[in-house]
Amino acid sequence: MNARGYRARRALLRHARMRNSARCMDSDRLFGVATSLIEPRIDHQTKIVVHRAEQIDHESAPYPVIASLFRRLRLDRGDVFWDLGCGYGQVLICGALLNRRARFRGVELLGERAHEGRRIARRLGLANVEIVSGHVHDVDFGGGDCFFVFDPFLGTTLARVIKRLCRIAERRPIRIASFGMTNEVMARLDWLRPLPPERGGGEGVLDLRLFTSR
Ligand SMILES: C[S@@+](CC[C@H](N)C(=O)[O-])C[C@H]1O[C@@H](n2cnc3c(N)ncnc32)[C@H](O)[C@@H]1O
Numbered sequence: 673m674n675a676r677g678y679r680a681r682r683a684l685l686r687h688a689r690m691r692n693s694a695r696c697m698d699s700d701r702l703f704g705v706a707t708s709l710i711e712p713r714i715d716h717q718t719k720i721v722v723h724r725a726e727q728i729d730h731e732s733a734p735y736p737v738i739a740s741l742f743r744r745l746r747l748d749r750g751d752v753f754w755d756l757g758c759g760y761g762q763v764l765i766c767g768a769l770l771n772r773r774a775r776f777r778g779v780e781l782l783g784e785r786a787h788e789g790r791r792i793a794r795r796l797g798l799a800n801v802e803i804v805s806g807h808v809h810d811v812d813f814g815g816g817d818c819f820f821v822f823d824p825f826l827g828t829t830l831a832r833v834i835k836r837l838c839r840i841a842e843r844r845p846i847r848i849a850s851f852g853m854t855n856e857v858m859a860r861l862d863w864l865r866p867l868p869p870e871r872g873g874g875e876g877v878l879d880l881r882l883f884t885s886r
Contacts, residue, residue: 673772674797681769687735699735699762703792707732707760714784726781726807727826730759733851737880738766740870741849744882745818747774754778754816756833757824761789761803768798778803779811808833814840823852830857838863841885848883855881 673681683702700707711730719728733741741763747753751774755763758778767776776798780786786805793801804811808825809832825833834857840846841863850858858864864883 673769677769677796677798680796684766684769687739699732699738699766700760702735703762703765704795705760705762705765705792706788710760710784710788714782719782723781725827725829727824728782730782730785731822732759732762733820733822735766737851738763740880741820742767742770744867744870744880745847745849747771747818749773751775751817752777752815753818753820754813755820755822756808756813757781757821758786758789758803760785761792761801763820763822764789764801764803765792765796765798768793768801769796772800774800776801777813777816779808779813780805781807816840816846818847818849820849820851821854821858822850823854825854830854834861846885848885849880850883851880855879858883 680703687702699705716728747767753767753774753776755761755778758764758780761778761780764776764778767774778789780789780803783805786803789803793803808829813819819837837846837848848858848864858881859866863886865886867882867884
C-alpha cells in the first residue's frame with residue numbers, strides 16, 4: 673500500500689464508525705473511482721445484445737454494507753475473498769485497505785468497469801487486489817474462502833455459479849455473503865447455514881446476509 677493508500681485507509685476507518693449511509697461519504701469519492709464518468713460512456717444497448725442472458729446493470733454496494741461485511745467476516749491471513757460480479761471493485765478495494773493479509777479477487781463482465789477497478793487498486797498500491805475482466809463461467813474461483821454476491825447473476829448463470837460454490841463447499845468450508853435479491857435464493861440452499869446478524873443491526877429481506885457451508 674502506498675502513501676495514497678494509507679490516506680484512503682485512514683479515511684475509510686473514520687467512515688467505518690458511521691453506520692448511517694446518509695452521513696457517510698460515498699466510497700467512489702473516497703477512492704477516486706470514476707463511475708459517474710465511465711458509466712454514461714458504456715454502450716449499454718450493445719452490451720445487452722452481446723451479453724443477452726446477463727444482468728449488466730451497475731450498482732455499488734453502499735459503503736455501510738461493505739464496512740459491515742468486513743467487520744463480520746474478520747478475514748484471516750491468506751484468506752481469499754471473491755466478489756463475483758465486482759463492478760468497479762469498490763468492495764475489493766475497501767477489503768484490501770482494511771486487511772493487508774488477505775487476498776481480494778473479483779471478476780467483472782464489462783471490461784470498462786474492471787479496468788477502472790484495476791486502475792484504482794494500482795493508484796492505492798494495493799498488491800493484494802486482482803480484478804479479472806470476463807464472464808464468471810470462465811474464471812477459476814475454486815481457491816476462494818469467502819464469496820460476495822450483490823445481485824450479479826440471473827437464471828442459468830446464477831444456478832451454475834451456485835453449483836460450483838456447492839462443489840467447493842464439499843471439499844472445505846466456505847462463507848458466502850449476499851446482498852439484495854440473491855439473498856432469497858441463498859437462504860433456500862440446504863447446504864448453507866445463515867449466520868446471525870450483526871449486533872444492533874436488523875436483517876431485512878434485502879439486507880446483507882452471511883452464510884456458512886454446513
Ligand atoms: C449489482 S453490480 C455489483 C457490483 C459489486 N459487486 C458491488 O457490490 O459494488 C453486479 C455486477 O455484476 C456484473 N456481472 C453480471 N453478469 C456477470 C457475469 N456473467 N460475469 C461477471 N460479471 C457479471 C455486472 O456487469 C455488474 O457490474
